[in-house]
Amino acid sequence: MKLRINRRTLLRNSALGGLGLLILKNSRAAFSYEANEKLNIALIGVGGRGSWFVGAIPRVGGNVVAMCDINERKASGSFKELPKAKKYFDFRRMLDEMDKQIDAVVIATPDHTHAVASALACKMGKHIYCEKPLTHNIYEARVLQQLAAKHKVATQMGNQGTASQGFRRAVELVQAGILGEVRDVHAWNTGGGPGKRPYPSKVHDLPDYLKWDLWLGPAASRPYNSRWLSGWHGWRDFGTCQLGNWASHTMNLPFKALKLDSLWKADTPVSGESGSDVFAGVRLRAEVSGFHKATFPRREIIHYDFPARADCPPVRINWYNGGGHAPAPRGLIEKLMGRRLDWGDAGEKRWQDHAGCLLVGTKGMIHSTGHNTSFTLLPEDKFKDFQGPPSSLPRSRGHEREWLDACKEGPPAMSNFDYAGPLTQFVLLGNVATLFGDEIRFDPLAMKIVNNSEANEALRREYREGWSL
Numbered sequence: 490m491k492l493r494i495n496r497r498t499l500l501r502n503s504a505l506g507g508l509g510l511l512i513l514k515n516s517r518a519a520f521s522y523e524a525n526e527k528l529n530i531a532l533i534g535v536g537g538r539g540s541w542f543v544g545a546i547p548r549v550g551g552n553v554v555a556m557c558d559i560n561e562r563k564a565s566g567s568f569k570e571l572p573k574a575k576k577y578f579d580f581r582r583m584l585d586e587m588d589k590q591i592d593a594v595v596i597a598t599p600d601h602t603h604a605v606a607s608a609l610a611c612k613m614g615k616h617i618y619c620e621k622p623l624t625h626n627i628y629e630a631r632v633l634q635q636l637a638a639k640h641k642v643a644t645q646m647g648n649q650g651t652a653s654q655g656f657r658r659a660v661e662l663v664q665a666g667i668l669g670e671v672r673d674v675h676a677w678n679t680g681g682g683p684g685k686r687p688y689p690s691k692v693h694d695l696p697d698y699l700k701w702d703l704w705l706g707p708a709a710s711r712p713y714n715s716r717w718l719s720g721w722h723g724w725r726d727f728g729t730c731q732l733g734n735w736a737s738h739t740m741n742l743p744f745k746a747l748k749l750d751s752l753w754k755a756d757t758p759v760s761g762e763s764g765s766d767v768f769a770g771v772r773l774r775a776e777v778s779g780f781h782k783a784t785f786p787r788r789e790i791i792h793y794d795f796p797a798r799a800d801c802p803p804v805r806i807n808w809y810n811g812g813g814h815a816p817a818p819r820g821l822i823e824k825l826m827g828r829r830l831d832w833g834d835a836g837e838k839r840w841q842d843h844a845g846c847l848l849v850g851t852k853g854m855i856h857s858t859g860h861n862t863s864f865t866l867l868p869e870d871k872f873k874d875f876q877g878p879p880s881s882l883p884r885s886r887g888h889e890r891e892w893l894d895a896c897k898e899g900p901p902a903m904s905n906f907d908y909a910g911p912l913t914q915f916v917l918l919g920n921v922a923t924l925f926g927d928e929i930r931f932d933p934l935a936m937k938i939v940n941n942s943e944a945n946e947a948l949r950r951e952y953r954e955g956w957s958l
Contacts, residue, residue, distance in 0.1 A: 528592040528616075528896055531555040533580045533606050536563030538620055539597030542889075543567045546595060549890045554590055557583050562698040578700045580606050584613060591615060593896055597647070601727045602706040604629035608958045611636040616896040618889070620647035622733035623906065623913040628949035630917070631936050632958050634910030643895035645888065645902040646909035648737045650861035652885035656742060658877075659855055659864045663746035665878045667866075668850025674743045674806045675822055676846040678735045678859070679832065681811020682785030683723035684778065689714035707956035723784050729920060730785035731810045735859065736916040739846050742861045743806060744912050746848070751798045753911035753933045770932040770939070771795055771915070775922035778811070782924070788812045791919040808919055822847060826856060826867060921947045 530551040532542055536558045546553055557577040558564035568576055577583035584591065593616035596606045604624040607617050611633065623646045624630045637644045650656050663671065692712040695701055701713045708726050711717075722728035744750055752770065772794040777786040788811035797803050809818040822830065822845075829835040830842035844859025854867040866872035883900065885891045891902045901907075911933065918931055921944055930940045938945040952958070 527552040528893065529554045529590055531557065531580075531583060531587065531591045531594045531615075532567075532574075533557045533583075533594055533596045534598035534620075535567035536560050537597070539595070540564075540567050542595045542597060543570050545889055547571075549887065549893055551593075551889075551893060555583050555587050559700040559703040560698060562696075579703055581609065584609060584615070588613060593617065593643075596620060598706075599704075599721050599727055600729050600733055601625045601708050604633060604958060605707050605952075605956050607633050608636055611640050611642055614640055614642060616643040616892075617906075618645045618647065618892050621737035621909075621913075622646075622729050622917065623737075623909050624917075625727075625729060625733075626948060626950055627914045627917050627921070627936065629958065630910045630913040634906045637906040643892065643902065644906040644909070645892035645895070646737070646904045646906070646913070647888070648741055648904055648909070648912075649888040650738050651741060651745075651904040652888035652891055653860075653862040654884065655857070655863040656745075656861045657882045657884065658880070659742055659857060659861070660746040661881050662866070662877055663848060663850075663855065664748075664881075667853060667877060668848060668855060669852030670802045671743075671747055671848050671850045672802055672804050673849040674740075674747075674804060674846065675809070675818070675825070675849070676736065676740050676743070676806065677809040677818060677822065678731045678739065678844045679811065679840070680731045680735065680843075681787045682730045682789070683720060684784065684787040685781045686723075686784055688783060689716040705953070707950070707952040709951070710953060725783060725785065725920070728785075729917060732808070732916045732919045733913075735844055736808065736919070737912065738860045739844055739857075740806065740808070740916055741912060742846055742855075742857050742864075743804075743848055744915055745908075747795075747804055748798055748801050749795055749804075749806075749915065750908060750911045752795065753914070755934060768930055769796060770930055771918065772928055772930050773918055773922045774928045775919065775925070777923050780924060780926065785920070786811070786923055789919070789923050790818070791922055793915070793918070825849060825854065 528551055530546055530553050532539060532553060535543055535556050553571050553574045555575045555577060556568060556571065557580045559578055575587065594610045596603055596617065596619040598606060600622060603619055607619050610617050624633060691714055693714050695713045717724065722730060722734060774792050776790040778788040779786050791808040793806040795804050795806070819830065819832065825847060831837060831840060832842060833840045846857045846861070848855045853871060855864050856867055857864040866875060895902045914933070922929055924947055925941065925944050927941065929938050929944045931938050936948065938948065
């Protein structure tokens with residue numbers, strides 16, 4: 490029988506030998522801060538958002554041994570920055586050839602390839618940091634959550650506000666009851682979607698620096714047209730629009746603080762109020778500027794209704810996207826907050842309120858910024874000099890460091906896939922709702938829309954041969 494000792498086993502055994510009997514009392518914490526060995530990390534996607542990790546991972550103590558991108562021109566700066574890292578176009582080949590040399594991967598590709606890259610890495614026992622949104626659709630989020638648990642890898646989704654002092658303090662205050670009962674939440678983003686646009690029909694010359702088939706990944710094959718790439722966030726085949734791009738940050742606070750994630754756990758008691766139609770899941774309805782199969786609407790208002798969970802009352806989460814200066818959501822939010830918001834026409838005129846979240850309670854409110862990194866208790870005069878309860882959540886050394894600590898058997902990162910999976914399902918349900926005019930009912934445990942078979946089919950996608958999960 491062949492004995493295989495990987496780097497993770499070697500790191501664990503080295504720590505055990507060096508720490509002696511002390512490791513028996515608190516092995517995970519001791520390992521996290523005592524091990525000096527660097528993890529070997531591969532970066533998948535380094536031309537866009539991924540370029541951040543080219544500098545960030547070495548700064549937090551990771552050793553980048555490989556880099557992968559399908560656009561050689563866009564990634565050229567990143568490739569030059571770390572000349573010793575081996576370069577690839579196809580992450581499948583990279584993981585196959587460098588399997589034993591890679592401990593963990595960072596994935597920062599377009600949304601539609603997040604899941605296939607993460608699933609492959611997970612099955613190979615690699616720790617995973619995946620940018621938000623975790624996946625392109627709801628089915629993929631469930632699969633990654635299950636795979637991460639099965640293969641016992643350390644994971645983190647890249648909604649960086651989760652690591653901030655502001656986010657964790659706001660969660661503590663809400664869960665301590667400072668706001669009273671929270672039954673309404675308003676979250677917004679002015680970005681909107683592209684609206685209706687036809688599929689590109691012309692065939693463009695393929696640039697020699699672009700690996701088009703690899704860029705398509707699991708999506709259906711089609712001739713190259715530059716419009717697919719220039720606006721990929723707005724095409725349902727590839728992107729998730731503002732719900733994936735922004736709500737993964739902005740609606741993270743209510744999801745955590747109001748224990749909405751508990752609906753994805755089998756042991757959570759769910760109840761309705763007297764005389765109500767009790768449904769132990771999420772109900773949602775979308776009001777949109779238009780229903781488009783290929784793209785996302787320019788404007789959308791989505792109402793998510795959650796039942797009472799544990800010690801939390803029923804709550805409605807209202808998402809407003811696009812046309813943030815429109816009278817209805819703007820007037821309502823400004824009235825609740827008691828001040829004008831900066832939509833490019835107030836304050837410093839920098840669109841500082843282009844995204845945000847307002848939790849409305851019976852005793853007060855919390856206004857959080859788009860990334861959930863800072864917040865304000867309202868009314869401000871009521872909470873002047875307010876101190877609040879002692880801290881109860883652990884504080885983070887930084888989103889990437891928190892993940893690396895978890896890779897070295899420290900505590901799980903807060904946005905690990907067991908949490909980020911349900912959060913991703915929550916926000917992406919909104920994209921399903923924008924395809925239909927009627928209310929849809931989603932059962933989180935069964936991962937099923939129970940009242941609309943066509944909507945239920947929209948929870949997943951078909952995969953090209955060679956790109957399945």
